[in-house]
Amino acid sequence: MEDFVDGVTKGNVSQVKTVLASVVLALAMYQVALMAVAYGKLRVPFLKPKAATFTHRAVGDAAVAVGVFVAFLCYSYFGIGDGIEHARDEETGRATIHVVSGSLFVVAVLAKVVVVRWWRSLGRFLPALGLTMFSLFSVAWLTSAGNYLWGG
Amino acid sequence: MNVATAPSYRAQLIGSLVAAVLIVAIAVIAVTLAIGPGLDATELRERQELQEERREQRQERREDLQGDSGGPGG
Numbered sequence: 144m145e146d147f148v149d150g151v152t153k154g155n156v157s158q159v160k161t162v163l164a165s166v167v168l169a170l171a172m173y174q175v176a177l178m179a180v181a182y183g184k185l186r187v188p189f190l191k192p193k194a195a196t197f198t199h200r201a202v203g204d205a206a207v208a209v210g211v212f213v214a215f216l217c218y219s220y221f222g223i224g225d226g227i228e229h230a231r232d233e234e235t236g237r238a239t240i241h242v243v244s245g246s247l248f249v250v251a252v253l254a255k256v257v258v259v260r261w262w263r264s265l266g267r268f269l270p271a272l273g274l275t276m277f278s279l280f281s282v283a284w285l286t287s288a289g290n291y292l293w294g295g
Numbered sequence: 296m297n298v299a300t301a302p303s304y305r306a307q308l309i310g311s312l313v314a315a316v317l318i319v320a321i322a323v324i325a326v327t328l329a330i331g332p333g334l335d336a337t338e339l340r341e342r343q344e345l346q347e348e349r350r351e352q353r354q355e356r357r358e359d360l361q362g363d364s365g366g367p368g369g
Contacts, residue, residue, distance in 0.1 A: 162326045169322040173315060194307035202315045292329050 144219040156220050161288040163213045168284045170206040171277050174199055178273060207252055210280070214249055217287075241286035248279040 152159040179185035180195040255272045258265045302310065 158330050161330060162323055165326040166319050166322045169318050170315065173318050177311070189302060190307050190311060191301055191304070194304055194311060197308060198311040198315065201312065205315075288326075292326070 148216055148220045152216070156216060157291060160213055160216050161291050163209055163216075164284050164288040165292075167206050167210045167213065168280060168288075170202055170209075171280055174203055174206065174273070175277055177202070178270070182270065210248075210252070214245065217245065237286045237290060241283055244279045244282040244286065248276060248283055251276045251279055 148156055176185065177195045177199040180187060180190050181192045181199060183192060251272060255269065255276060258269060258272065301307065
C-alpha cells in the first residue's frame with residue numbers, strides 16, 4: 144500500500160496531504176457559512192436558505208470524499224500506532240492529538256451521514272454534529288498541515 | 296420604493312457552487328506557494344536514506360562509547 148501511495152503522490156505524500164487537507168478546511172469554513180445562511184443566522188441578499196442548503200450538501204459530499212482520501216493516505220502510509228511511535232520525541236503529543244482528532248472526525252462524519260440519511264428524528268443534533276466535525280477537522284489540520292506549513 | 300430582489304434560485308445555486316470552486320483554487324494555489332518547490336521522489340528517498348545512515352552511525356558511535364566506558368577496564 145505504501146508503494147501505491149508513494150506512486151500516486153510521486154513521493155510527496157506530506158505535501159499532497161497538506162494541499163488536500165487545506166482544501167477541505169477551506170471548504171469546511173464555507174460549509175459553516177452556508178449553514179449559517181440556511182438556518183437564518185446570517186442573512187445575505189444574494190443567497191437564500193434553500194440554495195444554501197443544496198450547495199452545502201453538494202460541497203459537503205465533495206469535501207468528505209477528499210477528506211476520506213486524505214485519511215486513506217494518512218492511514219496507509221503512516222499508520223495509527225506507527226505514526227505516533229515514529230514521531231520524534233518532542234512531536235509525540237502532536238502526533239497523538241492528530242491521530243485522535245482525525246479518527247474522531249471520521250466517526251463524526253459517519254454519524255452525520257447516518258442522521259442525514261436514515262435517522263432523521265435526530266436531525267436537531269445536525270448543527271452540533273456539523274460544528275463538531277468542523278472543530279475536529281480544524282484540530283487535525285492544525286496538528287499536521289498547519290504544523291507542516293508554519294511549524295517547520 | 297426600491298426593494299432589492301434576490302437572484303433566481305438557479306443563479307444562486309450556480310453562484311454558490313462557483314464560489315466553492317474558487318475557494319478550492321485559491322486554497323490549492325496559496326498552499327502550494329507556501330510549500331514551495333517540492334522535492335521529487337528520488338531526492339526525498341536519498342535524503343531519507345542519508346538521515347537513516349547518519350542515525351545508524353550515531354547509534355553505532357554511542358554503542359562504541361558505551362562499550363569503551365562500561366566495561367571493567369583492560
